[in-house]
Amino acid sequence: MSRHTTTATGRPFTRAGAPSVSPQKTTRRRSFSTRRGLVIAAFMAPAAVFVAVFTYYPMLAGSQMAFRNWNLNNLTNTDWVGLGNFQKIFADPNFYVILGNSVVWVVASIIPQFIIGFALALWLRRKFVFRGLYQALIFFPWAISGFLIGILFRWMFNGEFGVINDLLSKAGLIDAPIPWLAEPGTAMTAVIIANTWYGVTFFAIMILAALQSVPDDVYEAAALDGSGKIRTLFSITIPYISTTLALTVLLRVIWIFNFPDIIWAMTGGGPANQTHIITTWMIAITQRGDYGQASALGLIVVAILLVFSAFYLMAIREKKGARS
Amino acid sequence: MINREMPAAKVVRIVFLGLWLVISLFPLYWILITSFKTPGAIFSYPLTYWPEVFSLENYISLFQKSSFGTYVFNSLLVATVAATVATFISMLSAYVLARFEFRSKGAVLMAFLVTQMIPAFIALGPLYLMMVQLKLVDNRFGLMLIYIAVCIPFSTIMLRGFFANIPDALEEAAMIDGCSRFGALFRVIIPVMKPGIIAAFIFNFVNCWNELFLSVTLMNKDENKTIPTALNGFISSFTIDWGSMSAAAVLTIVPTMILFAFASRYIVQGLTAGAVKG
Structure with missing residues (x-):
């Protein structure tokens, strides 16, 4: 078998070994897959935004604070202190x-x-x-x-x-x-x-x-x-x-x-x-x-x-x- | 074979199961009994294992001495809104994660799982600062936003398991009959999923109802406190009034126990499904 078929697996609609499709069919498939992409994006977006903003952002912000002098009682000095x-x-x-x-x-x-x-x-x-x-x-x-x-x-x-x-x-x-x-x-x-x-x-x-x-x-x-x-x-x-x-x-x-x-x-x-x-x-x-x-x-x-x-x-x- | 059991083994089994039942229910019994004793009876020897007089004094003084009614209202409001929104959002994401194959799917699932592993307390400080900037410190709406984010990962994973059990054919049939994807989800799938969705809602509600460290960090004014935040204030004081405390504990525990009694079967399913397969 040529490398052709092995590299193309996992993408069901563009498998290289499949018989060639007419141009008309490709456009229909593409519009189907963009709609599919829109559904995925629309359904995932609220969950992703909430978790990113209120969980991942503060966790990452917290991680960089570990290398700074960060005290609520002394906010004038928030220098980087390395491993201090x-x-x-x-x-x-x-x-x-x-x-x-x-x-x-x-x-x-x-x-x-x-x-x-x-x-x-x-x-x-x-x-x-x-x-x-x-x-x-x-x-x-x-x-x-x-x-x-x-x-x-x-x-x-x-x-x-x-x-x-x-x-x-x-x-x-x-x-x-x-x-x-x-x-x-x-x-x-x-x-x-x-x-x-x-x-x-x-x-x-x-x-x-x-x-x-x-x-x-x-x-x-x-x-x-x-x-x-x-x-x-x-x-x-x-x-x-x-x-x-x-x-x-x-x-x-x-x-x-x-x-x-x-x-x-x-x-x-x-x-x-x-x-x-x-x-x-x-x-x-x-x-x-x-x-x-x-x-x-x-x-x-x-x-x-x-x-x-x-x-x-x-x-x-x-x-x-x-x-x- | 499993079905043959020697008499001695049977005795051991029954004794053990009985003992564990007593041990697991006793703390609940004890707080309940304490809450119905008169304050005098709570602090006197010998201890009584059944109150001589059933009194509501502790409950009355709880509402008189603190704004417990306000705390209950805040907890109910925050937990209901956050659990409703979080369950709805998780339903959408769980549906997509159960039904579609897409490139970042593995990464999304991983990102959700990781939030369950990392100590969330690392985010406490930054969340506080973020809420200061958004002017949402000491604000119930701000607390809701954070709770929604906290609830989403686990309920998405749980609901995804339930969606996976529903055959594709169901919504395909609906879509052939002219439903849109949205319509198929809401008219066909969700009615079938009702028990799973209710379980996810209850799980989220109980988690928000019980949450302590975020609300302690964010809520300062008495009028904004949820029940756990208020109880945290009670135990930090020099002497604890165990009479009101036991009444408050009972009032906090009972609603969640009733809800859990309905949902426990589904929660167990959701918990074990992933673990045993993995």
Whole structure:
């Protein structure tokens, strides 16, 4: 075959191998395709304009602020400072505490979310009476914003009149009430418990959908071969849905890293920065008016997440390659 | 086989599912119960798990001590307008993205997906400055514009999935019968898509109703505040009045729960469709 046919593919109306068309037909096609172009442009334009003006423009403007001295309280001096904002951040010992907090926040929330969500999904796969109602009920927390979840848990973790202390002392687990949100050690635990509670549903939904994508005959074959339940789970079900699981975890890591709402409502980052993660810190700095430093932090977040995602996706690919 | 289950396994399953149900509903129960206790009962030992007296005192004092009615009105107005406009605009873009092949299609979809990944907080400062220049700071119309932009990417992706499930033949038949493309969309496709469109609207509405950080940055005057912005003010004060706070939380949560009960099935569909296929 000549190069002719291969280069022309993908353009259905001008395929080189097609019989030649009369001039009359070409004009009709052209007017059809310009009308088609107009429809596409007219239907896409409002969405594109809104997203470009109110999302992309401010994000790009924010990125260049990271390299400038940009403070609402001192607008006479908005010079370019190169990496000055980044240097200031890296020189601040708080940054390393907060970076560590962010990692703890993500890892310690996602592991129990995944385990409980997986168990729920496995048990919800089997049909039972009221399964639909049950799913609807455990789905309810999702209707609530992270900020309000934070308020609910702030009240439950209240040191004096909080219900969690009351339940723990009724169960005989503690002697004296714990001032959960006022102590550095326990405050992080409290926000992570709230986040875990909120995030389990997401994993349950995603994993259940993945489980339902496994065809029944795979299980039948396994049963015929005498595979037990646990063995089937680990050598058939999990490998079958591993890609979906891995991508769900990645999406969740990115999302939790960027999720300040619960912490904002429960502790505001306190006590003594012990529950600040990068995004809550960034918002606090934005509210002080130091847009330069806040933007620099934002770029640091993007960089961390990009590098993490790249390594993570590479690791998945390698593992898949090794298996097959 | 899946269908055989040992009795012990069944007990474990039922106990676990029951326990999780209690855990996931308890915080909602607790805030509801708190809101109906008298302020005295909220702050007294021992804690009661069922109020001795059901009182509306917290709700009354919430409306008396703050302009909560105004906040509710603002939230309703902003969320309704923004969600309606955003859903309409997303419907158009989702239709094109589901039905046509064009060169920049991949780039557009990517641009929409990326907005869901990047921390939006990097845009807070620049958005504030932009709104200052447009004279739209502390203005509900300005907040609506931003919310519309925030809603569009996800609802476009969600609606595109629903459009893809509707056979082409439907609108082709309508166009052969003399409908224009616009006419085919509005007279034939949209009526079939109704559940998906309602779900997208509810999702957008709930997101706008709940949004906090943008409105905290942009809205200062009390008369312009939405509910979350006002609650953020409540928790920043030195002592929190948990009586009014619980009443406010209940009034914020209940409408979204009712809406979600209608739409949850479609939202789950929209969420999982992309993920499992990918």
